[in-house]
Amino acid sequence: MNLLFLLCVLCLTFTGLCEGAGVLVDDLLNAPVGGKVLFTTKLTPQEPHVTVQIVIWNFGTLNIITFTGSNITTPGYEDRITLFISSGSLELRKLSLDDSGDYSVSIISSGGESQTGSTTLRIYEPISNVMITTSSPDLVEFISSVHLSCSSSGSSPSFHWLNGSSEVTASDRVQITDGGSNLTIFNVTRYDQGTFRCRVVNPVSNGTSDPVFLSVSYGPGRVQITGPREIDVKHTLTLTCSAESTPSASYTWFLNTTEILSDSAVFTKEVTEFSDGGSYTCTATNNVTGRRSTAVHALSVIVKQPPSCNSGCIAGITIACCVVVGLCASGLYFVCRRRKQPINLSHGDTRTGGGIQNSVASSSNQDVTYENIDFLQKQDGKPVQLE
Numbered sequence: 001m002n003l004l005f006l007l008c009v010l011c012l013t014f015t016g017l018c019e020g021a022g023v024l025v026d027d028l029l030n031a032p033v034g035g036k037v038l039f040t041t042k043l044t045p046q047e048p049h050v051t052v053q054i055v056i057w058n059f060g061t062l063n064i065i066t067f068t069g070s071n072i073t074t075p076g077y078e079d080r081i082t083l084f085i086s087s088g089s090l091e092l093r094k095l096s097l098d099d100s101g102d103y104s105v106s107i108i109s110s111g112g113e114s115q116t117g118s119t120t121l122r123i124y125e126p127i128s129n130v131m132i133t134t135s136s137p138d139l140v141e142f143i144s145s146v147h148l149s150c151s152s153s154g155s156s157p158s159f160h161w162l163n164g165s166s167e168v169t170a171s172d173r174v175q176i177t178d179g180g181s182n183l184t185i186f187n188v189t190r191y192d193q194g195t196f197r198c199r200v201v202n203p204v205s206n207g208t209s210d211p212v213f214l215s216v217s218y219g220p221g222r223v224q225i226t227g228p229r230e231i232d233v234k235h236t237l238t239l240t241c242s243a244e245s246t247p248s249a250s251y252t253w254f255l256n257t258t259e260i261l262s263d264s265a266v267f268t269k270e271v272t273e274f275s276d277g278g279s280y281t282c283t284a285t286n287n288v289t290g291r292r293s294t295a296v297h298a299l300s301v302i303v304k305q306p307p308s309c310n311s312g313c314i315a316g317i318t319i320a321c322c323v324v325v326g327l328c329a330s331g332l333y334f335v336c337r338r339r340k341q342p343i344n345l346s347h348g349d350t351r352t353g354g355g356i357q358n359s360v361a362s363s364s365n366q367d368v369t370y371e372n373i374d375f376l377q378k379q380d381g382k383p384v385q386l387e
């Protein structure tokens with residue numbers, strides 16, 4: 001009887017080794033050091049006419065527990081396993097790295113049916129102490145490169161770098177080396193400024209470092225002076241200088257070539273004089289990048305005559321002028337008519353000064369008055385000979 005049973009056990013053990021997951025649900029299980037794992041079989045305890053008669057659990061070639069109505073447990077497993085007799089499932093606790101390996105089970109039910117299964121258990125040290133060390137977090141745009149190195153405890157770590165909330169991807173400027181644990185950013189730009197973190201993952205846990213803030217100094221660029229190009233004398237002048245710069249730029253003002261103000265983004269002159277006109281220069285300086293940049297702004301100081309009346313008034317004056325001119329013209333006409341003494345100038349008369357003759361001939365009015373002739377004489381500077 002005993003011999004027969006042992007033969008059965010041996011037979012089941014060997015057939016179990018030859019099958020895949022078989023009666024077990026998982027063919028691979030991951031668990032952390034210090035944790036626990038449940039090897040679950042596919043047998044359902046609900047079937048009342050089927051009961052488990054024999055269960056044998058092995059770790060590699062080492063027997064863990066054999067149940068044949070009562071349990072035989074191998075020393076070292078007594079206080080850290082539970083065998084669930086209804087299904088043949090086994091719980092293993094207080095896991096250590098040494099528990100990594102292949103597990104197999106053989107089960108004989110009341111019907112005499114035998115089933116086997118095997119699975120692999122991998123034990124990992126959980127990830128902890130994720131930390132970044134960095135060369136220097138204070139950087140200058142286009143000049144600095146920065147090196148970040150990530151370290152952690154735990155087995156089989158895989159490294160990921162986070163730039164804000166998105167993952168860093170490698171490029172010609174961004175290198176990820178040493179299995180991902182080192183990040184180098186060459187020739188940083190202002191857009192690299194921000195929070196970087198390292199995230200380490202293994203199959204049983206994950207961990208994220210404290211953030212490291214990379215600060216990138218840049219500029220000054222796009223220096224600009226805003227303010228009027230023209231100002232009335234005695235009015236208040238305000239010019240403002242701005243630039244793209246981190247840290248903020250300091251500003252120095254020049255009028256033509258003379259320094260007029262330093263350390264201020266705003267230049268103000270309460271009462272503008274004519275001598276305040278000219279070429280204003282603002283120099284922006286970034287003390288960290290050591291760079292400077294300038295902008296120039298021309299200003300004219302002018303006198304603007306205050307308008308004496310509004311447009312309605314101007315219209316009134318215009319109409320009045322027209323009326324006056326009209327009256328004068330008609331008055332003159334009547335005066336002329338009265339004093340008019342017609343004289344006969346025959347065409348082809350012998351006058352000197354052909355230019356004048358032409359001028360007279362071209363006149364629409366054929367009647368030439370003495371006044372006209374006086375005028376013509378004066379213009380020509382010579383007497384006109386009349387017949």
Ligand SMILES: *[C@@H]1O[C@H](CO)[C@@H](O)[C@H](O)[C@H]1NC(C)=O
Pocket residue numbers: 067069070071073078081082083085
């Ligand atoms: C031994 O078998 C019984 C069922 O008879 C079970 O309840 C018990 O948990 C087992 N003991 C161990 C140490 O697995």
Ligand SMILES: *[C@@H]1O[C@H](CO)[C@@H](O)[C@H](O)[C@H]1NC(C)=O
Pocket residue numbers: 142172173186187
């Ligand atoms: C960084 O900038 C320097 C100088 O501008 C250039 O020679 C070098 O190729 C750049 N490096 C990378 C990786 O872009």
Ligand SMILES: *[C@@H]1O[C@H](CO)[C@@H](O)[C@H](O)[C@H]1NC(C)=O
Pocket residue numbers: 163164168169174185191192
């Ligand atoms: C970080 O993200 C910004 C966009 O948010 C991007 O412009 C920059 O190139 C990124 N830097 C690195 C090193 O990934």
Ligand SMILES: *[C@@H]1O[C@H](CO)[C@@H](O)[C@H](O)[C@H]1NC(C)=O
Pocket residue numbers: 201205206
């Ligand atoms: C990281 O670990 C937490 C628990 O520590 C878990 O809830 C989360 O799903 C894990 N994330 C990944 C991607 O493994």
